[in-house]
Amino acid sequence: MLLTSFLLALRAIRRHLMRSFLTTLGIIIGVAAVVTMVTLGNGATASVKEQISALGSNMLTVRPGAGFGRGGGGGPPRPFEDADVEAVRAQVGGVLHVAPQATTSVTAVYEAQNWSTTVTGTTNDYFAASNFKLSEGRTFSEPEEQAGKSVCVIGDTIRTSLFRDVDPVGASLRLNDISCQVIGVLEKRGQAGPGADQDDQVVMPIKAVMRRLTGNRDIRAFQVAVDPRFDTSAVSASITSLLRERRHLTGNTENDFNIFDAKQISDTLSSATQTMTALLAAVAAVSLVVGGIGIMNIMLVSVTERTREIGIRLAIGAVQREVLMQFLVEAVTLSCLGGIIGLFLALALTIGISSAMHIPFVFDVKINLLAFAFAAAIGIIFGFFPARRAASLNPIEALRHE
Amino acid sequence: MSLIELRGVTKVFGSGQSAFQALKGVDLDIEKGEFVAVMGASGGGKSTTMNILGCLDTPTTGTYRFKGIPVETLTNDQRAMLRRRYLGFVFQGFNLLSRTSALENVELPLIYRGEDRKTRRAAALAALDRVGLLQWADHTPAELSGGQQQRVAIARAIVTQPQVLFADEPTGNLDSERSIEIMELLSALNREQGITIAMVTHEPDMAAYAGTIIRFRDGLVEERIVNKVLA
Ligand SMILES: Nc1ncnc2c1ncn2[C@@H]1O[C@H](COP(=O)(O)OP(=O)(O)O)[C@@H](O)[C@H]1O
Ligand SMILES: [Mg+2]
Numbered sequence: 001m002l003l004t005s006f007l008l009a010l011r012a013i014r015r016h017l018m019r020s021f022l023t024t025l026g027i028i029i030g031v032a033a034v035v036t037m038v039t040l041g042n043g044a045t046a047s048v049k050e051q052i053s054a055l056g057s058n059m060l061t062v063r064p065g066a067g068f069g070r071g072g073g074g075g076p077p078r079p080f081e082d083a084d085v086e087a088v089r090a091q092v093g094g095v096l097h098v099a100p101q102a103t104t105s106v107t108a109v110y111e112a113q114n115w116s117t118t119v120t121g122t123t124n125d126y127f128a129a130s131n132f133k134l135s136e137g138r139t140f141s142e143p144e145e146q147a148g149k150s151v152c153v154i155g156d157t158i159r160t161s162l163f164r165d166v167d168p169v170g171a172s173l174r175l176n177d178i179s180c181q182v183i184g185v186l187e188k189r190g191q192a193g194p195g196a197d198q199d200d201q202v203v204m205p206i207k208a209v210m211r212r213l214t215g216n217r218d219i220r221a222f223q224v225a226v227d228p229r230f231d232t233s234a235v236s237a238s239i240t241s242l243l244r245e246r247r248h249l250t251g252n253t254e255n256d257f258n259i260f261d262a263k264q265i266s267d268t269l270s271s272a273t274q275t276m277t278a279l280l281a282a283v284a285a286v287s288l289v290v291g292g293i294g295i296m297n298i299m300l301v302s303v304t305e306r307t308r309e310i311g312i313r314l315a316i317g318a319v320q321r322e323v324l325m326q327f328l329v330e331a332v333t334l335s336c337l338g339g340i341i342g343l344f345l346a347l348a349l350t351i352g353i354s355s356a357m358h359i360p361f362v363f364d365v366k367i368n369l370l371a372f373a374f375a376a377a378i379g380i381i382f383g384f385f386p387a388r389r390a391a392s393l394n395p396i397e398a399l400r401h402e
Numbered sequence: 403m404s405l406i407e408l409r410g411v412t413k414v415f416g417s418g419q420s421a422f423q424a425l426k427g428v429d430l431d432i433e434k435g436e437f438v439a440v441m442g443a444s445g446g447g448k449s450t451t452m453n454i455l456g457c458l459d460t461p462t463t464g465t466y467r468f469k470g471i472p473v474e475t476l477t478n479d480q481r482a483m484l485r486r487r488y489l490g491f492v493f494q495g496f497n498l499l500s501r502t503s504a505l506e507n508v509e510l511p512l513i514y515r516g517e518d519r520k521t522r523r524a525a526a527l528a529a530l531d532r533v534g535l536l537q538w539a540d541h542t543p544a545e546l547s548g549g550q551q552q553r554v555a556i557a558r559a560i561v562t563q564p565q566v567l568f569a570d571e572p573t574g575n576l577d578s579e580r581s582i583e584i585m586e587l588l589s590a591l592n593r594e595q596g597i598t599i600a601m602v603t604h605e606p607d608m609a610a611y612a613g614t615i616i617r618f619r620d621g622l623v624e625e626r627i628v629n630k631v632l633a
Contacts, residue, residue, distance in 0.1 A: 004513055015501040312497050315458055316511045316558065317486025319479040394478070395458045399497065 002329075005322065009329035016302070023298045024338035027378070030284075030291025031342025031371045032349065037284040038367040039350040040359070041277025047359040048273050052266035058096075059129060060224040060236055061260040062088075062243070077256055079218035084246055088222070092238045094230030099126035100222040102209045108202060109174040110162040117158060119175060119202045121209025127153075129225035130198075137169040137184030140205050148207025153184040157200040173202070178212045180204060232263040281367075288371065292378040299331060303386035304401075310390045311398030323391040324384070331383020332376065339375035343368055403470055405566070405598060406432040406455060411464035413450050413621075424450045426621035427464070432600060434565075437592045439609035440602045442618030448602045449570055451618070455600060456491050456568040457481040486514055490559030490597075494571040496551045498543040504530060504554045505539040511562045529557040533587060549580030556587060560597070567591065569601040573608055585611045 013020045065077035082100070089098045102121035107114055120126070124139050134153065144151050152173065159168050168182045180202075189198050210217055226235045236259045243257055244250075303310075313323050346368075354361040390398065413425040425447045432438055432455075440448050453459040454466060457473055460481075466473040469488070473481065485491070498507050508526040517525070530536050533553040543551050552572060559567055569588065573581035589611045591597045601612065609615050615627045 001516075004516065008513065011502070011506065015499075308497075309499060312499060313510070313514075314482065315456075315485070315491055315497070316514065317482055317489075317562075318514045319482040321479070322514060394460075396453050399493075 001322065001325065005325035005329045008326040009333055012326065012330050013333065019298060019302060020334055023295050023334045024341070026291035026294030026298075027335050027338025027375045028291075028342040028345060030288030031339050031375050032345040033287040034281065034284040034371045035343060035346035035367055036349045036353070037280040038277060039346065039362060039364055040353060040357075041273065041280050042362040042364055043350070043354045043357075043359040045270050045273040045277060046362050048269045049266060050360065052262055052269060058226040058228050058232060059262050060226060060232060060239065061221060061262075062224065062239060062257060063221045063260070064257050066254055066256060066258060078247065079220060080222060080257075081219065082217065084243065085219060085222050087242060087246060088224060088239055091242055092224075092235060094227045094235045095224055096227050097125040097129040097225040098222055099123055099129045099225075100206055100219045101126070102206050102214055102218060103220050104209065104214050106175040106202070106213065108158060108162060110171065113162045113164075115158060115161045117155075117200055117202055119152075119204055119209055119213060121204050121206035121213070123206060125225075126203065126223065129223045132189075133187045134184045135187040136167075137182070139184060145205045145207070148205050148211055150178060150180040150208050150212065151183045151205065152180045153186060153203040154182055155186045155199040155201045155203075156188040157197060158202060159185050175202065176213065180208070232261050236261055288374060292374075292382070295331075295335065295378050296382040299382045300386050303327065303390050307390050307393070307398050307401035310387075310393070311395050311401065314391075314393075314395035314398060320391045324387050327387030327391075328380065328384050331379040331387075335375045335379025335383075336372075338379075339372040342375065343372060403467075404431040405434040405436075405469060406430070406600075407465075407467040408451075408454070408461075409465045409467075411451075411454060411461040411466060413447070413454065413459075414462045424621055425454075425461070428621070428623055430616065430623060432566075432598060434598055435592075435596050436614055437589065437599045437612045438601070438614045438616055439612035440600060440616050440618060441604065441606075441609055442624065444604075446618035447621040448618050452568050452570045452600065452602055455566075456489055457484050458491070486511065486562070488565045490562065490564035490567040492552070492555050492559050492567065492569040492572045494574040496543070496548075496555045496575075498551055498554055498558075500544065501542055503540050503542055504535060504546065504557075507543070507554055508557045508561050511558060515562065525561050526557075529561040530554070532560065533557045547580075548576050549583060552576060552580075552584055553587065556584070556591075560591060560595075563595075564597065566598040566600065569599065571602050571604070573603065573605070578607075581605070581608060 062080070064079050080100070085098055085100045089095060099122050104119055106117060106119050108117050123145060126132070127134075127139055135156070137153065139153060140151065143149070154168060154173070162173070163171065168185060171182050172179050173182055186199065186203070224235070224239065226232050239259060240255065244255065247256060249255065310323055314320075351361055408428050408430040411425055411428040412423060415422045415424055428447070428451060430451070440452065442448055450459070454461055457468070460474055468484065471484070473484070476484070499510070505526050508529050509522045512522040512525060527536065527539065530539050533556050535550060535553055535557065538546060538550060543554070546554065567588070572588070573584050576584065585608055588599055588601065592599045603609050610629070610631065613629050615629060617624045617627070
């Protein structure tokens with residue numbers, strides 16, 4: 001009997017191509033809209049997370065000063081000392097790497113090219129803490145660090161602006177009035193956050209920078225990579241209390257340093273993009289509902305229109321169940337077809353748009369299944385109920401129907 | 403026992419103030435192999451009777467026995483099975499599925515009977531051949547004349563090889579030449595295949611093809627006449 005209904009439903013679809021197309025279109029648009037919106041939203045969230053994790057999502061950056069927009073008075077903020085860094089390394093639990101930084105601005109010169117940039121004096125921990133990888137060459141050796149040798153690892157921006165096509169590894173670069181040997185190149189990372197081109201820097205052993213460039217032992221900042229099993233905010237709190245003690249801050253005195261927690265920013269940003277995704281999904285869900293109402297209308301109209309046809313079928317010996325099944329199969333076929341086309345359309349759209357927007361394509365099985373199930377349910381419900389009413393008429397009543 | 407037996411059949415449409423009694427106690431017998439013409443003024447209850455005979459509608463009171471089966475006690479689906487197995491119906495307005503080829507229209511009852519594709523096709527083509535429309539098999543009703551559409555409807559009614567064919571004013575929408583073709587066809591089906599036929603008509607010329615004429619008036623059988631010419 002199902003086979004019969006299938007045959008009859010396909011014949012009915014073929015006979016009324018326009019109507020079938022319109023029914024399907026509502027579902028296609030609804031399903032495609034929901035899936036596209038949610039998939040793109042997920043992609044945007046993933047993209048934000050990825051950018052933040054490039055910053056090092058388990059990373060704390062500790063700087064002197066009260067932080068953004070506060071503590072203006074009282075002279076320049078007191079820098080950190082080697083001992084502070086050692087104390088954090090030794091006394092705070094859950095710390096993987098601690099990378100002190102002494103920074104200064106320099107003009108880098110190679111042959112006839114020059115470029116204003118920043119020198120970061122640090123240790124090998126810096127590469128690990130900031131998730132930097134090298135595209136060429138190597139990081140510092142133990143003796144180079146110990147002795148404060150004049151060697152450097154350059155960012156990709158330096159390589160492109162000073163060296164062009166020349167292989168920089170082994171070349172000698174002049175920074176202000178000292179010269180240093182390039183031993184490695186950082187992998188290109190791109191803009192991470194406003195104004196911070198992490199590719200535009202020269203990384204040297206901290207001892208070399210202190211001795212030859214800054215001329216003091218001030219540590220301008222240090223990065224702390226936190227063991228992922230630990231909570232960054234708890235580690236941040238321990239560092240705060242340790243530093244307060246070391247910097248002799250008591251009672252209600254405000255911190256004269258600040259800790260930037262990338263994880264917190266990441267969480268805030270991803271919860272913001274998730275809210276956006278939810279909003280888009282809600283808008284898209286409305287379009288799915290509108291598509292559903294479209295199907296409902298077409299089904300209702302078509303059943304009314306086809307009541308005479310139902311009368312004919314009943315008169316020549318169809319039983320109620322067969323007529324009903326035919327309509328049901330027709331509705332299910334159309335809405336499933338619409339659902340499948342909608343899913344493929346969404347797939348094409350999301351792949352296209354996410355590559356155009358440079359966000360990752362994140363396939364979400366759940367939303368695909370959900371949208372499809374909703375489309376199918378609408379088809380079943382709105383195909384079934386009007387047809388049931390018509391099929392329960394006596395054949396003569398149905399035939400009389402105008 | 404007759405093939406068809408109506409006893410004291412009444413039919414009331416509507417209820418309360420607007421109730422209308424279309425049949426007021428009809429007794430009627432039709433024997434196997436008979437060709438009966440039902441005549442009478444409009445509103446006399448001819449169509450109502452035919453619908454009850456064709457198991458498309460049920461009497462309000464009274465009994466209808468078809469092959470001894472008390473039809474008024476059957477469920478909708480059981481009556482559908484009776485129609486499917488034993489009955490064919492031809493309407494004044496043809497009632498073909500639109501946008502559907504003659505062949506598919508004729509096949510339809512066989513689909514509900516669960517016949518396989520090959521059997522369906524062969525039987526449908528044979529039925530179309532029987533009504534002289536073999537070369538029109540692929541045409542939709544819109545591409546056929548009234549007379550041709552009615553012949554497709556007859557092919558659809560006979561494709562299941564029914565025992566009884568009911569026809570409610572089958573020539574009502576046709577000119578006299580087409581009407582004669584239809585009557586010749588029905589008459590031949592009755593003679594050659596032994597199909598029992600009950601047909602409503604207003605025209606004495608058409609009724610002349612029948613062996614028995616039953617005249618209705620105000621919801622009652624007024625008279626039953628044996629066609630002397632044919633007898
Ligand atoms: N479904 C219906 N509802 C109300 N009245 C009806 C219905 N069908 C038929 N009638 C009435 O019953 C009477 C008999 O109708 P019908 O059997 O069609 O007559 P005939 O076919 O002899 O012209 C008519 O007066 C008609 O108006
Ligand atoms: Mg009538």
